[in-house]
Amino acid sequence: MSYYFTILSPTDVPLFNIAFGTSKSGGDGIARFRxxxxxxxxxxxxxxxxxxxxxxxxxxxxxMYLKHIxxxxxASAYISAFLTxxxxxxxxxxxxxxxxxxxxxxxxxxxxxxxxxxxxxSSRASASSVAANPTSPQTExxxxxxxxxxxxxxxxxxMSPFYRQGMEIKSSVFRGRVTAAGRKxx
Amino acid sequence: xxxxxKASRIGEELWKTRVDKVNAELVTLTYGTxxxxxxxxxxxxxxxxxxxxxxxxxxxxxxxxxxxxAKSNVGRCANFRETADMISKVGFRIFLNIAPxxxxxxxxxxxxxxxxxxxxxxxxxxxxDDGRAQDELWFSNILCGVLRGAxxxxxxxxxxxxxxxxxxxxxxxxxxxxxxxxxxxxxxxDEE
Numbered sequence: 001m002s003y004y005f006t007i008l009s010p011t012d013v014p015l016f017n018i019a020f021g022t023s024k025s026g027g028d029g030i031a032r033f034r035x036x037x038x039x040x041x042x043x044x045x046x047x048x049x050x051x052x053x054x055x056x057x058x059x060x061x062x063x064m065y066l067k068h069i070x071x072x073x074x075a076s077a078y079i080s081a082f083l084t085x086x087x088x089x090x091x092x093x094x095x096x097x098x099x100x101x102x103x104x105x106x107x108x109x110x111x112x113x114x115x116x117x118x119x120x121x122s123s124r125a126s127a128s129s130v131a132a133n134p135t136s137p138q139t140e141x142x143x144x145x146x147x148x149x150x151x152x153x154x155x156x157x158x159m160s161p162f163y164r165q166g167m168e169i170k171s172s173v174f175r176g177r178v179t180a181a182g183r184k185x186x
Numbered sequence: 187x188x189x190x191x192k193a194s195r196i197g198e199e200l201w202k203t204r205v206d207k208v209n210a211e212l213v214t215l216t217y218g219t220x221x222x223x224x225x226x227x228x229x230x231x232x233x234x235x236x237x238x239x240x241x242x243x244x245x246x247x248x249x250x251x252x253x254x255x256a257k258s259n260v261g262r263c264a265n266f267r268e269t270a271d272m273i274s275k276v277g278f279r280i281f282l283n284i285a286p287x288x289x290x291x292x293x294x295x296x297x298x299x300x301x302x303x304x305x306x307x308x309x310x311x312x313x314x315d316d317g318r319a320q321d322e323l324w325f326s327n328i329l330c331g332v333l334r335g336a337x338x339x340x341x342x343x344x345x346x347x348x349x350x351x352x353x354x355x356x357x358x359x360x361x362x363x364x365x366x367x368x369x370x371x372x373x374x375x376d377e378e
Contacts, residue, residue: 156310157310157312159211159214159215159309159310160218160310160311160312161215161217161218161219161221161222161310161311162218162222162311162312162313162314163312170315171312171315172315
């Protein structure tokens with residue numbers, strides 16, 4: 001599972017972004033997206049294209065956590081959103097790792113755990129990971145915990161007197177805490 | 187030791203009964219804004235910002251001592267060690283609800299350190315990431331001025347400065363306070 005997390009200001013200016021991989025079930029915390037390294041901007045395209053859905057969904061109920069709101073099937077990218085009362089948007093793109101081609105179908109995760117070799121370890125990691133199924137309630141819950149923890153740290157960061165509203169968040173402390181939250185929950 | 191425990195009892199008692207409280211975040215954000223504004227006004231000249239903060243503190247301290255004595259109703263300290271306990275256990279307790287540790291005395295009892303385990307002024311703060319603030323700015327420098335101003339009004343000339351700050355990545359926040367001299371009461375020159 002690979003994640004791309006970004007914070008957008010109320011006027012859609014990116015304030016912060018980070019890419020990381022799962023640390024659950026033996027994951028090493030390194031993001032492995034399906035795009036080649038030269039096409040990482042695809043993550044930004046996909047995540048920003050979900051903003052319309054976010055804006056539609058944000059007035060539907062009073063929750064700050066909007067759960068899984070958008071999917072981009074060609075890259076099997078799933079997007080979860082969280083809103084802060086001041087209008088900042090936290091968006092998390094998650095992308096399950098590519099399963100080996102011969103394991104497509106219902107038994108995919110089972111055969112994955114029996115496979116040996118390079119493909120085996122990644123699909124075994126995904127099979128028992130919280131996020132093996134990006135729309136499952138466990139995943140929603142894990143993402144919620146992650147968002148809440150990031151939100152707490154976000155509040156502390158924007159309370160710093162040297163931070164001006166709408167400025168990019170450069171704080172290495174904040175980055176470290178987001179990484180830690182990712183390691184803890186995702 | 188007994189003077190320290192006595193002082194801490196006085197501090198606790200005053201904190202509970204005589205002190206008006208305000209929201210800690212109000213204090214933190216107000217002070218943070220002042221420092222950030224100073225940094226902007228002096229265009230990132232952090233030495234000048236330190237100096238201004240010290241001066242502001244000095245002016246606060248000169249008045250604050252009056253309030254302190256009125257609230258606490260304590261008498262003159264017998265020696266500088268007792269003064270240190272008063273500052274830490276009563277002064278900081280009633281104005282900031284913290285009690286920094288008094289330690290690292292020199293053998294002549296004229297210098298000590300205050301170690302701040304917590305510092306309400308610096309909650310949420312991260313110093314600007316410009317490569318200089320971390321080495322030059324003493325964010326809570328106003329406290330040095332407060333001590334200098336307050337003690338000057340009770341006949342003690344002191345010098346106070348920070349030697350480390352957790353905001354800079356140090357392990358502790360430490361302020362060094364040294365007694366320069368007791369200011370003697372002097373007769374006006376032409377009264378004889």
